[in-house]
Amino acid sequence: MTLGSWLALFVALIGAAEIVRALRQRGLKHERWRRFFRNRTTSWGLGILVFLVIVAIAAPLVAPLDPIKQHDPVHLKNLPPSWTFILGTDVFSRDVWSRVVYGARVSLGIGALGALVAVSLGSLVGAVAGYYGRRVDAVLMRGVDVGLALPRIFILLMAVALWDGLPFVTLALAIGLTSWFGTSRLVRAEVLSLQQRDFVVAARALGAGDGRVIFRHVLPNAAAPIIVSAALGVGNVLLLEASLSFLGIGVAPPRPSWGNMIADGASSLYTAPWTTLFPGLAISLVVMSLNAVADGLRDALDPREEGGAA
Amino acid sequence: MTTETPGGGGALLRVRDLKTYFVTEHGKGTARAVDEVSFDLYPGETLGIVGESGCGKTVTSLSILRLIPEPPGHILPGSLIEFEGRNLLALPAPELRAVRGNQIAMIFQEPMTSLNPVFTVGDQIAEAAIIHQHLSRGAARARAIEMLQLVGIPDPGERVDHYPHQLSGGMRQRVMIAMALVCHPKVLIADEPTTALDVTIQAQILELLGRLQKELGMAVLLITHDLGVVAGHADRVVVMYAGRVVETAQTDELFDHPTHPYTEGLLAAVPRIDAPRARLHAIPGQVPAATAWPTGCRFRPRCPYAWDKCLTEPPLLETGTPGHTARCWLVTEPARRQASR
Secondary structure, eight states, X not given: OOHHHHHHHHHHHHHHHHHHHHHHHHHTTSHHHHHHHSSHHHHHHHHHHHHHHHHHHTHHHHOOSOSSOOSOXXXXXXXXXXXXXXXXXXXXXXXXXXXXXXXHHHHHHHHHXXXXXXXXXXXXXXXXXXXXXXXXXXHHHHHHHHHHHSOHHHHHHHHXXXXXXXXXXXXXXXXXXXXXXXXXXXXXXXXXHHTTSHHHHHHHHTTOOHHHIIIIIIGGGGHHHHHHHHHHHHHHHHHHHHHHHHTTOSSOTTSOOHHHHHHHHHTTTTTOXXXXXXXXXXXXXXXXXXXXXXXXXXXXHXXXXXXXXX | OOOOOTTOTTOSEEEEEEEEEEEOGGXXXXXXXXXXXXXXXXXXXXXXXXXXXXXXXXXXXXXXXXXXXXXXXXXXXXXXXXXXXXXXXXOOHHHHHHHBTTTEEXXXXXTTTSSOTTSOHHXXXXXXXXXXXXXXXXXXXXXXXXXXXXXXXXXXXXXXXXXXXXXXXXXHHHHHHHHHHTTOOSEEXXXXXXXXXXXXXXXXHHHHHHHHHHHXXXXXXXXXXXXXXXXXXXXXXXXXXXXXXXXXXXXXXXXXXXXXXXXXXXXXXXXXXXXXXXXXXOOSXXXXXXXXXXXXXXXXXXXXXXXXXXXXSOOOEEESSXXXXXXXXXXXXXXXXXXXX
16 A cells, blocks of 8 residues: 555545535434435444545545556465455456445446436336326236346346457346346336325326326435435445356456456455455445445335424 | 296207216216206306215316316216307317316315415416417416406415415405406306305305306306305206206295295205204204116105106106206196105
């Protein structure tokens, strides 16, 4: 580790803490965000996520070494953590810390992009099914049943087999396209109850068309479950990417992702546990943080908590 | 206000033989919520529709703009809702949307739930103007402020950015009125606009509606169960019972000479400040279920005058004096009324 990367890491840590503190300060004015920060775990989760995002963005500053460079495959492989290689080296003599840092870009990126695709598609299908009802609903929901019944990993295996070495964006899309079924059911249920509400009838009485009613009057009122499912979705997509990469069909090496780092290190689990431990820890940390934030969002956005004036 | 005969000439809105039925679940049959309802609405007048809960008032008003939830509900073929010579029931969806909110607008019973909680009132008032007149955001906002001013909300420049939960019930109803009137419609359907409000606010809202009606020259279809509201604000009245029109007359005529026994009962049930205090009259029994209206006259089981003809033959709308019709055999056999007293 160089002094520069220690400094960058330190700045990232302080920055994350400051951002959370500032958000908290501002949030105290609003009932809704007070509920969000009520739980200490949520603040920690948010802090960790912000920290990791900063690290991912500033990867070249935080990582002291090239994540792909094999320093000396004979003499420097599987070294335990030391001052030079803070988290040790892997079987190809690459710096584990630098790979974890650059892996954050790939893993968080796929998680965010995949969840975005999944939640958008799920909301759209759910809203259309719930709003139009009848035959449209029946057809779409039977499709969703099929999607839920098929094991996702096999669909992805098939897709990957067709492409061979998926580019980053395609992988994220493929994961997103197979992850929206649950969200669509959730949104459909929400839309079914919302469209009986008076303000939806009132909007139609004003001459609003279907698209306007769905996107302006129905979906914004279903925002709470959609946002929560997005937060949880990022974690799920990230785990899925890790499993795919572990199976060797996710992110193509030598590009580091937390999943393929675990796959690379799996063979030397006994002799060099640090090669798998740290990417594994990173995955757990992100998923736990996302769950904590999702819990906080659920508290903040739950209309039942909305006290009279709020 | 108008003296035209109820033949429909010159009417802005003509409703003829409107039948809106609902298919109930569990095979209990068809609820004939609105059954052969006919009336006319003339330019500039206020037509009151009165009746108890469940008599089909709201379904009638929703049917006019085709807002009945379908699957369960459907408007039967043969019904006619004619607005300025066009049958709204036969209009393709885009043309119908161009009528909704633009030429015929509606305000709802519950100001608490009829506003979208996630948008500011300004956004919601501007919505119809953006849809129908394609105003820019800035122009729409200016229009929203203007409308808030028109409906008597103080500080419109500030209120325009408030969310519905920041307003009181009366203010929300004013916002609803502003939303409905933003395109200066020719017809305003007000479905129990004051039922959810307390009495002083009720009076203010009705006064506001009356003032705006004169200023904008629109016709109002005022749906209510409150005869006091009708007496004070309607030019003509349609009394509904069990999905049917049972009596139509000028307001004064209706209050002075009620013909249908149901109207009589309703009027007798209004507490009077100028009469000696006595037990309040109530019409015996309840409105029957819409899936099983009684045979013959639908009011027969609750009618003090009913005789055997009422059991077998459903009465027709008979004209007594000009402009005053009632669906009762007593119109043709007035002697019976005295006999049973």
